[in-house]
Amino acid sequence: MDETERDAAELLAPLRDAGPIPGPAPGSSVSIERAVRAGRRRKQVWTAAGSAAVVLVVVLTVGVLPGLLRGIDTGRIDTAGRPAPDAFNPMWQVVQVGSAGGYAPVGYETGRYRQVVELGDEKPDEGATGSGTITVYAQGRVPGQLGPDWEPLGDRAPDVYGRPAFWLPAPRSGGDGVELAWRWSADAWAFVHISGTFPDLRDRAHRVAQSVTTDGEEQPVRLPFTLPRPDGLTVLGTRTGADGGSVLFGTSVEEGATLEVGARLGAEPGPGEQPIADIGGHPATADGSRVTVREVGAGFSVVAEVEPADAVAQFGGIERVAAVAGSVQLVDAPGDRAGWVPDPVR
Amino acid sequence: MRTVRTASLEERQFTEYVAGRLPQLRRTALLLCGDHHRADDIVQIAITRLYPRWRRARDAQDTDAYVRAIVVRSFLNEQRRRWATVWLVGSSTELPSVPSLTSADADVDTREVLRAALDRVPPKQRAVLVLRFLHDLPVGEVAELVGCSEASVKSLTVRGLAALRRVLGSRASETMGTE
Structure with a gap:
């Protein structure tokens, strides 16, 4: 037992002596x-x-x-065919999603233990207000998933490609809408959460789930920039949207603080940022944990930010964050997704 | 004609087991969630989920561990569903009054302060603290229960302890007699 454990054991000791709660006691439900x-x-x-x-x-x-x-x-191909890995490669997208139920993919987030597809209106100009997410977890990686017989709480839903599915009592993230969970492979679960003004959200959520393919060919993450891998940091995930993308680095593969480095069209400095010396000849601003380099090219800005802010020292301080931002090289035409490149961390 | 359903042997075993373990299950749930009513809800959900799995639980190498896993999972699931409510409604930032060490009820009061502080620690960190230091479970088993790696359990322990100390403030040393 190390010092932290001894501290914790000592601090919590009074609760050890409380003994079991007698039950069922009067008033117990x-x-x-x-x-x-x-x-x-x-x-x-x-x-x-x-x-x-x-x-x-x-x-x-x-x-x-x-x-x-x-x-x-x-x-379509049944999604149940591929055995799920217990961790994803964050530089590859394993999920393919088409437009379904009035929703269309607008963003993609990769990670070691889950991949998230952000959904928006399929026809945003027609006044609908739907949004949602599809989250596909690696084997055994749903938070709170305890072993191979785990299943979500909720009412049974119609199967998704022959796999058991459940309606969650409420969306896991809180808020409005419906959430459907289904087992996309052995011991591996996926979730669709949608909200919107549609009266038949459950039907639409089910259609979205049926549009998910996980056994197609994986696609490399493509981004509008490259950068050298910062020493001592590991890629934890990526984010990609229509306006750009980013790479998330950490000091280990486990959960913890992240340094997100990316390029986005029209990104503005955060509210607390102050001007600092130009980076690579471009105007730059910073606060304690975020650096923004503007006018890098074609309207794109480079942003590097540590989350949570008080973890900036883990990444070598704000000076190093600025140096990492300065190492980003935009592709020739970042506004054209066809020119975005795979394997951006080199 | 009215049919009377006779409890099967398995059902009687289930009932006897749960009745015998109910105090421990409620204590575990209370330490995890910090509220008697919620603890009862968690235990109710857990034993309802246990019933159809009873044969597997009974035959498990460690039935208590199997059932404890269901309680922890029920807590984490329930916590996720409550997330929005917690943020919207919030909770009192005040801890119960600091007990006097000379009071005859000091031990009881100390436990209340500690329990209230523990309830303000983020759920996953709280679960790790409870399972490791109040149930004496090894890191590997805690990792399996909360669904993360052993390294994460250690990290959650450090962060949970820091959060607990932050909530307790100076009481950690004054009241709990530590440091």
């Missing part, structure tokens, strides 16, 4: 009988669902599917 009744119902649903699935498989296999396959182009 815990009821074993209620748990048994609800548990029985849940078990019956599972059994019925399992039986129905067996019947369905037999019917499809023996009677229906061969006929369908002869006459119809099945189009």
